[in-house]
Amino acid sequence: MKLLRGKSLLDDPAQNKSTAFSREERNRLGLRGLLPYKIADIQTQQKRVLGNLRRKNSDIEKYIFLNSLLERNQRLFYRTMIDHIDEILPLVYTPTVGEACKEFAHIYRNPQGFYITPEDRGEIASILDNWHEKDIRIIVVTDGERILGLGDLGANGMGISIGKTALYVACAGIYPSQCLPVMLDVGTNNQALREDLLYLGYPYPRLTGEAYFSLVDEFVHAVQEKFPNALLQFEDFQSQHAFELLDRYRNQVRCFNDDIQGTAAVTLAGVYSSCRITHKRFADLRIMLLGTGSAASGIGELMVSAFCAAGLSEQDARSRLWFVDRQGLVVSSREHIKSRIRPFAHDHACVSFVEAIERVRPDVLIGATGVAGTFDETIVKKMAECHERPVIIALSNPTSHTECTAEEAYRWSNGRAIFASGSPFPVCRLGESVFKPAQGNNAYIFPGVGLGIVASHARLVTDRMFLTAAKVLADMVLQEEIEVGAIYPSLNRVRTVSHAIAIAVCQVAQQEGLATHELPQDLAAYVRSLMYEPGY
Structure with missing residues (x-):
């Protein structure tokens, strides 16, 4: 890293220490007169950051403030985030990142990450040379088509890639210089975005078919050429593309899809842990999933591996897993079942969601729908009728799209539910009982x-x-x-x-x-x- 001097040093977020530069450094690096007199260490700077942060009236204002800090003093941002992860992670990522993505073009300040559009076809490898860091180890890439539960946000989805790379740094200690957020801006079918004067993305309908896959293919191969040590994380692609891209590249390059594999692993971990509360054997569990998208499919497939590792045959493992969609229980007599879900379709009567719980009596209910309120009072009470300690995991993000809130799960089950969610919920009180809902955050995985x-x-x-x-x-x-x-x-x-x-x-x-x-x-x-x- 080239050591900068003077104002250039203060303008570089990776090297800037602001008021923490010592007297000797101020003399040696041409900083005299450019900073106030007092030298403030990083702990003192953190106090100033937290004081200003907590004065903000909304989470989106806090997000903007923290992003501004990252843009001017990288080390202070990450030190503060690490030391106050409970407070800051929900502002940097879920649930606030959902609102930040919706408003991304309106709150845009400085460029972060790398944008690729159809106009870059044939030149992706060469334009990657424009990125200022060369030792890239982590790339988070999205095409913005299925941002959390919010749908097609086009180039605004860059907020997801930026947020995930921040989590790599804060949660696992990957060096910031080794992380690259990428936006495959292939257009958007969100008409409101295309008509927004402030929208910054490629203002055309999304690429489809071979035009889409050939562009992704060029990008993946360009990454292998320019950043051969990089791990490629696919993020928030729509379900069909998510699986197609994962299947296409998983045996060729180091890559994974967090919505499929990361979500599956964090959910499986929660189910494992729940057995310590319910005192049930994992191999004996019956698990029901509401939703048949990429997250639910990934959970089902990893659960099969887990059941097989616990001693079950693959057939027995699949018999433990049940899927429900808008039409009710997914059964083998149905037509038009998604290919990834068909192996889980049982020989059973086609019944409603409520009836499925009555008949299957699942120990664990997992929601991956992106639709708020799908675990309503009837569903939660039915789970509580079936089991003394029902396990209810509502994964959908952001908070406004969760299947049920923590307070609802506890209240409708008379405090007996073992609850976890994708977004954080505050401590809940039910009478004299206090509940601390767990967050099944992919940041753990x-x-x-x-x-x-x-x-x-x-x-x-x-x-x-x-x-x-x-x-x-x-x-x-x-x-x-x-x-x-x-x-x-x-x-x-x-x-x-x-x-x-x-x-x-x-x-x-x-x-x-x-x-x-x-x-x-x-x-x-x-x-x-x-x-x-x-x-x-």
């Missing part, structure tokens, strides 16, 4: 997996890595957390979780013959040595 891939230089990313990550995450839940009904660990331990997952991923990479570098015997110390610790 993908940063640690990414760190493990970086550490092992694994050629590919496998499902076994995600199955192992789920087991590690479940094992990280403390007994005192289990005793208050939490099935995930506190977010303030997420870096410890990521460290443990990365070690396990390295071990899987070794066992599967995918690690391209010889790994040291002390994996814990080695992985720790790779983790970025922001400070001055």
Whole structure:
């Protein structure tokens, strides 16, 4: 890194320390007269940041403030985020990032990340040279078509890629310079966006068919040429494209889809943990999923692997999993079942959602619909009738799209539900009882997996890595957390979780013959040595 001087140094977010520069540094680096007299260390700067942050009246204003901090002082931003992860992660990512994406063009300030449009066809490799960093290890890419539960947001979806890379840094210690957010801006079918004067994206209908896939293909191959050590994370693609792209590239390059594999792993971890509360054997569980999109399909497929690992045959494993969609229970007599869901279609009468719960009596109910309120009072009460401690996991983001709130789950089940959600909910009170709802946040999984891939230089990313990550995450839940009904660990331990997952991923990479570098015997110390610790 070239050491800058004077105003150029203060304008560089990676090197700027602002008021923390010492007297000697101010003399040596041409900063005298450019800063106030007092020297403030990073802890003092954090107090100023938090004071200003907490004075903001809305979460979107807090998001803008934090983004501005990232643009001017990278180390202070990440140090503050790491030290106050419970408070700041929901502002940097879900649920606030949903609103930020909707408003992205209206709150845009400085460029972050890399944009590729159809007009770049044939030149993607050459324009990647315009990115100022060359040792890229993590790329988060979206095409903006299915942003959280909000749908097609076009180029505004860049907020997702930016947010995910921030989580890699804060939650797993990947160096900021090694992360690249990418927007495949292939147009949008959101007419309101295209008519918005302030919209910044490619203002045409989305590419489809071969034109779309050939552009993605060029991008993926350009990444292999320019950033051969990079892990490619696909994010918020619509369901059909998500699976097609994953199937196309997973055996060629190091890549994964967080909506499919990350969501599946964090959900599986929660189900594992719930068994410590219900005292049921995982292999005995019956699991029902509402939704048949990429998240639900990915959960189902990883659950099959988990049941097989627990001793069941594949047929028996699939018999434990039941899917429900708008038409009711997915059964084999139905026509037009999605190809990924068909193996889970049972020989059973076609019944409604409520009737399916009555007949199947699932131990665990998982929502991945993107539709608010689908776990209504009747559904939650029916689950509570079937089991003393029903497990209800409402995954959909942002909060406005969740299947039910924490307060609803506890109230309708008389406090007996074991609840987790994709977005955070505050502590709930029901009479004299206090409940601390757990958040099934993918930030528990993908940063640690990414760190493990970086550490092992694994050629590919496998499902076994995600199955192992789920087991590690479940094992990280403390007994005192289990005793208050939490099935995930506190977010303030997420870096410890990521460290443990990365070690396990390295071990899987070794066992599967995918690690391209010889790994040291002390994996814990080695992985720790790779983790970025922001400070001055």
